[in-house]
Amino acid sequence: RKEVEQDPGPFNVPEGATVAFNCTYSNSASQSFFWYRQDCRKEPKLLMSVYSSGNEDGRFTAQLNRASQYISLLIRDSKLSDSATYLCVVNGDTGGFKTIFGAGTRLFVKA
Amino acid sequence: ETGVTQTPRHLVMGMTNKKSLKCEQHLGHNAMYWYKQSAKKPLELMFVYSLEERVENNSVPSRFSPECPNSSHLFLHLHTLQPEDSALYLCASSQEGRRGDEQYFGPGTRLTVT
Numbered sequence: 214r215k216e217v218e219q220d221p222g223p224f225n226v227p228e229g230a231t232v233a234f235n236c237t238y239s240n241s242a243s244q245s246f247f248w249y250r251q252d253c254r255k256e257p258k259l260l261m262s263v264y265s266s267g268n269e270d271g272r273f274t275a276q277l278n279r280a281s282q283y284i285s286l287l288i289r290d291s292k293l294s295d296s297a298t299y300l301c302v303v304n305g306d307t308g309g310f311k312t313i314f315g316a317g318t319r320l321f322v323k324a
Numbered sequence: 325e326t327g328v329t330q331t332p333r334h335l336v337m338g339m340t341n342k343k344s345l346k347c348e349q350h351l352g353h354n355a356m357y358w359y360k361q362s363a364k365k366p367l368e369l370m371f372v373y374s375l376e377e378r379v380e381n382n383s384v385p386s387r388f389s390p391e392c393p394n395s396s397h398l399f400l401h402l403h404t405l406q407p408e409d410s411a412l413y414l415c416a417s418s419q420e421g422r423r424g425d426e427q428y429f430g431p432g433t434r435l436t437v438t
Binding site for chain 2: 217244245247255256257258259262300304305307308309310311312313314315316317
């Protein structure tokens, strides 16, 4: 089993749609969790941290379920500019010394 | 000044060459990282430096040699690379590595080994 697993997609959605991504992780001692986005041939950029209580930033909502060992990202009212690859990131029990990236989920938002 | 910078942005080298990649962070962070991103593969953590001390090697081949002279600068020295080492090499920094906090990436160096 991979340490961090994501559905590779691609997800093709129309503008204005709501789309959700899930990510599962294998190490129950993992400490911190993030979502990054990566545009084609660019570096990953931090989208948001994922907290146990869940957190929201505008159209984006992240949730953590420690019992089931998964995190999720919900994007509401999709924009064309949301088209990118979304990376799930999990830090192990040694924090940033063991950072594991998922392979990413590709999203295409179409007019 | 941009948060994390990397030079060069593109590099083509032969298998017998020696070259170095440079990373500089202007965020006042204490931890720096090297990652490798190959086509259609997830980012792989290669090296971590926290407070200028290398923390984890991740079994990277010895033809890759990191150097961190201070908390703002990180180098990756390359020698006798193989074609499969062609990839995007990304540098990142974070406030404090052990806490597993947010990492901020540079634009990367796209390396081609011929």
